[in-house]
Amino acid sequence: MHRPPPAPNNGGARERRSFLSPPRQQWWGLGGFLALSFLAPVAQANPPKTPAKQSKPAPPKAQAKAQAKAQVQAKAQVQAERQVLPNAFYDSPNFPERYRPYLTLLAKDEYEQERGYKFNKIIRGDIRKQRIALTFDDGPHPVYTLQLLDILRRTHTPATFFVVGRQVEKNPALVQLEVAEGHEVGNHTYDHVNLTLIPPELIPYELDQCDAAIKKATGSSARFFRPPGGDYNGDVIRDAAKRGYITTLWTNDPGDFQKPPADVILHRALDHLENGAIILMHDGIPQTLQVLPQFIAEARRRGYQFVTVSRLARDY
Numbered sequence: 001m002h003r004p005p006p007a008p009n010n011g012g013a014r015e016r017r018s019f020l021s022p023p024r025q026q027w028w029g030l031g032g033f034l035a036l037s038f039l040a041p042v043a044q045a046n047p048p049k050t051p052a053k054q055s056k057p058a059p060p061k062a063q064a065k066a067q068a069k070a071q072v073q074a075k076a077q078v079q080a081e082r083q084v085l086p087n088a089f090y091d092s093p094n095f096p097e098r099y100r101p102y103l104t105l106l107a108k109d110e111y112e113q114e115r116g117y118k119f120n121k122i123i124r125g126d127i128r129k130q131r132i133a134l135t136f137d138d139g140p141h142p143v144y145t146l147q148l149l150d151i152l153r154r155t156h157t158p159a160t161f162f163v164v165g166r167q168v169e170k171n172p173a174l175v176q177l178e179v180a181e182g183h184e185v186g187n188h189t190y191d192h193v194n195l196t197l198i199p200p201e202l203i204p205y206e207l208d209q210c211d212a213a214i215k216k217a218t219g220s221s222a223r224f225f226r227p228p229g230g231d232y233n234g235d236v237i238r239d240a241a242k243r244g245y246i247t248t249l250w251t252n253d254p255g256d257f258q259k260p261p262a263d264v265i266l267h268r269a270l271d272h273l274e275n276g277a278i279i280l281m282h283d284g285i286p287q288t289l290q291v292l293p294q295f296i297a298e299a300r301r302r303g304y305q306f307v308t309v310s311r312l313a314r315d316y
């Protein structure tokens, strides 16, 4: 079912402040920063040979000129990277280790770019802001969704529900209630199938049938789409992009769909709390309901503010 985020943010273009390609600017900044960090020690370990030891040394003047030029270029690159994020962030001693896992996301991003995958995607919010988004997939559930909504109402916590079209048709009133109480609703396909395993010509059906169900229940279409299991390929991307969806992934997956003990869900979710986090939980899991009030309270105690995915995306 659900796996860790399969992909980072993309967006294709390097334009600044575009929320459609949120963490991408940061990945560039991070990539450049780390590339410089990695290259620097190598350069020190292998100092250039002195002209005296070379059989045919370059004229000293030309060499000095090339060195100066390289220095200017390196400085300009660092300055360009630092325009993306404030210096204080780069200078933080926590910076490299804390964000190292996202190097894998950067790699995936590059892979997608090479293959021309350009689509709107959000995997996390702005890492400079203490905002996080709770997302609940696979609902609405005839029993548990009401309990979930009760907890969210009591704690004044907005959330985003990635609903399954078939479930929406059975329980349209629950989806209406979600919207009425200030939550956001996203498309999670009609049948909750792995979109990379079905014939590609059926992907539009999965997206459109779910959209029709949401529209019938709430009166409007969703802006955000999450592929079941986070699985997507070029066909999924093309069809989602054609419909204007922003594909939403996650940073924090406590694995509640496997129904582990409630305290395991709580600890996993709290261990991965960070600025801009998108937390993947599921509608219809009693263990999640058990720990949700505690999770919300602890996240607030640590200074985080809960927002919808739309609000998180507006930070870019």
Ligand SMILES: [Zn+2]
Residues within 6 Å of the ligand: 137, 138, 188, 192, 228, 229
């Ligand atoms: Zn799902």
